[in-house]
Amino acid sequence: MSAPPKIAFRDVHLAFGPKQVLKGVGLEVQKGDSLVVIGGSGSGKSVLIKTVLGITTPDSGQVLVDGVDVVGARGRDREALNNRIGMLFQGGALFDSLTVWENVAFGLIQTGAAKGKAARAKAIETLARVGLDEAVADLLPVELSGGMQKRVALARAIADQPEIIFFDEPTTGLDPIMSDVINHLIVECVRDLGATAITITHDMRSARTIANRVAMIYDGKIVWDGPVDKLDAGENPYVDQFVHGRAEGPIQMTVRR
Amino acid sequence: MNVLARIGAVVLAFFEAVGRVAIFAGSALYHCIAPPFHGRQVLRQLIDVGYYSLPVVALTTLFSGMVLALQSYTGFARFSAEDAVANVVVLSMTRELAPVLAGLMVAGRIGASMAAEIGTMRVTEQIDALATLSTHPMKYLVAPRIFAGVTMLPVLVLIGDVIGALGGYLVGVYRLGFNASAYMQQTWNFVETMDVVSGLVKAGIFGFIVTLMGCYHGYNSRGGAQGVGVATTNAVVSSAILILIANYFVTESFFSK
Ligand SMILES: Nc1ncnc2c1ncn2[C@@H]1O[C@H](COP(=O)(O)OP(=O)(O)OP(=O)(O)O)[C@@H](O)[C@H]1O
Ligand SMILES: [Mg+2]
Numbered sequence: 377m378s379a380p381p382k383i384a385f386r387d388v389h390l391a392f393g394p395k396q397v398l399k400g401v402g403l404e405v406q407k408g409d410s411l412v413v414i415g416g417s418g419s420g421k422s423v424l425i426k427t428v429l430g431i432t433t434p435d436s437g438q439v440l441v442d443g444v445d446v447v448g449a450r451g452r453d454r455e456a457l458n459n460r461i462g463m464l465f466q467g468g469a470l471f472d473s474l475t476v477w478e479n480v481a482f483g484l485i486q487t488g489a490a491k492g493k494a495a496r497a498k499a500i501e502t503l504a505r506v507g508l509d510e511a512v513a514d515l516l517p518v519e520l521s522g523g524m525q526k527r528v529a530l531a532r533a534i535a536d537q538p539e540i541i542f543f544d545e546p547t548t549g550l551d552p553i554m555s556d557v558i559n560h561l562i563v564e565c566v567r568d569l570g571a572t573a574i575t576i577t578h579d580m581r582s583a584r585t586i587a588n589r590v591a592m593i594y595d596g597k598i599v600w601d602g603p604v605d606k607l608d609a610g611e612n613p614y615v616d617q618f619v620h621g622r623a624e625g626p627i628q629m630t631v632r633r
Numbered sequence: 634m635n636v637l638a639r640i641g642a643v644v645l646a647f648f649e650a651v652g653r654v655a656i657f658a659g660s661a662l663y664h665c666i667a668p669p670f671h672g673r674q675v676l677r678q679l680i681d682v683g684y685y686s687l688p689v690v691a692l693t694t695l696f697s698g699m700v701l702a703l704q705s706y707t708g709f710a711r712f713s714a715e716d717a718v719a720n721v722v723v724l725s726m727t728r729e730l731a732p733v734l735a736g737l738m739v740a741g742r743i744g745a746s747m748a749a750e751i752g753t754m755r756v757t758e759q760i761d762a763l764a765t766l767s768t769h770p771m772k773y774l775v776a777p778r779i780f781a782g783v784t785m786l787p788v789l790v791l792i793g794d795v796i797g798a799l800g801g802y803l804v805g806v807y808r809l810g811f812n813a814s815a816y817m818q819q820t821w822n823f824v825e826t827m828d829v830v831s832g833l834v835k836a837g838i839f840g841f842i843v844t845l846m847g848c849y850h851g852y853n854s855r856g857g858a859q860g861v862g863v864a865t866t867n868a869v870v871s872s873a874i875l876i877l878i879a880n881y882f883v884t885e886s887f888f889s890k
Contacts, residue, residue: 431761455767463765469758483766532766 380443382407382572388437399596410566410573412583415593421576425542462538466545468529470517477513483536502531523550543575547582559585657849664776678781690735694793697730698800719819722801727828731793736839740872744847748868751851752861775848786840787833831887839876846872
């Protein structure tokens with residue numbers, strides 16, 4: 377028998393009040409995969425990955441990590457699980473009362489993996505990986521530009537070398553060159569750490585760099601998932617429209633006038 | 634029928650809110666006593682609640698003591714009972730005014746800032762980020778604040794008792810022409826341990842109410858800057874009302890025989 381997928385969503389439903397966001401998501405991510413999730417704004421991409429972390433709870437369905445259902449995991453189980461996961465939040469979510477290096481080293485210090493000077497050194501090393509030098513280490517997040525904050529958030533997500541990493545729009549708000557640096561950094565992380573990654577992005581260039589698999593979410597379901605080189609094969613009209621950024625097609629943007 | 638349904642809905646909503654607060658309070662207290670503890674956070678809150686509230690509490694109790702002496706003197710002069718001024722001042726301060734005034738002032742200062750800070754962390758996903766970095770938000774954010782409220786408010790009130798009595802003394806001696814040592818004697822002879830202790834118990838309860846309301850409303854805030862504003866208002870209003878209600882029942886349980 378083969379090993380279970382690293383992460384699997386089985387028929388996940390989730391609603392906020394009357395608004396049905398996920399309507400039966402089914403998706404599997406194998407160990408070492410780098411999956412990119414694409415889909416329109418508000419289609420539930422962020423909500424989907426937050427179900428793995430227990431930040432949002434599905435109304436029904438299963439979310440499996442290594443074959444174990446993690447929906448409703450609490451206390452120690454939840455902590456142990458989240459320890460293995462790193463997350464870059466869409467808005468950064470840096471702690472604004474802590475300095476940059478304290479942000480990056482936060483997970484290391486809390487788990488007791490590093491203390492004091494060692495934690496700081498590790499933080500600075502991680503900052504260097506995302507292209508930030510030591511000078512920013514003692515600044516507060518508000519003193520940084522938006523793109524720099526994003527990189528600090530990225531450093532915080534990868535600092536304790538998690539085996540599962542979620543990147544929620546890692547390159548939005550960065551200039552094209554820095555985007556490319558971040559894209560390659562993500563590729564490197566996944567390769568070096570042997571991590572399993574799910575990245576959410578709207579940027580098709582970055583999707584092609586990062587992904588070995590791509591999944592598209594539309595109307596609360598995964599409408600297509602496959603290897604990245606099949607992205608342009610025209611297998612699916614939704615994917616085709618999204619990849620080429622056309623206004624006409626099966627995806628109707630409802631714009632009220 | 635419709636009226637009944639509406640009343641029913643309001644009653645249900647009320648009990649739901651009470652239930653939520655009770656669960657929140659239970660969880661917060663659990664995290665106050667169950668290790669690990671976040672020493673730095675506790676220290677920061679102790680300083681913030683205790684030290685930085687001192688000027689406000691000192692000023693309010695000083696002037697309350699002074700006005701109390703003035704009012705009771707003019708009032709009691711009608712019955713030639715001016716001698717009771719010192720007694721009235723020290724009794725009212727220790728039993729009622731110091732705890733209630735300190736509680737209300739701290740509600741405005743600390744309750745509001747806790748709701749705003751935690752509320753901002755909620756809407757910018759910093760609380761979710763804590764959970765992904767092996768840190769329980771209740772333990773890291775809420776428990777230190779509640780601990781600081783319960784322990785620091787009695788200290789503030791004890792200082793307030795002394796300053797309030799001093800205010801009465803200043804007005805009594807320099808404005809109303811009492812004999813200084815006689816006034817002191819009156820104050821000391823009259824005040825009983827129970828008067829002070831009941832005030833300190835009240836202070837502990839008010840400290841719990843203020844910090845609980847600040848944390849609860851901040852923690853459950855949603856919807857950006859406006860949501861944080863609503864949370865702040867609710868925190869201050871609900872703690873002020875709860876302080877006044879709790880004050881009656883604590884007094885009742887201490888002094889009704
Ligand atoms: N806490 C919440 N309360 C209510 N509704 C929510 C909440 N979080 C998300 N939603 C709703 O769920 C839907 C999906 O949100 P989500 O953030 O997952 O979108 P997304 O696919 O990540 O979009 P984007 O690409 O713009 O980030 C949105 O319509 C949003 O309004
Ligand atoms: Mg999103």
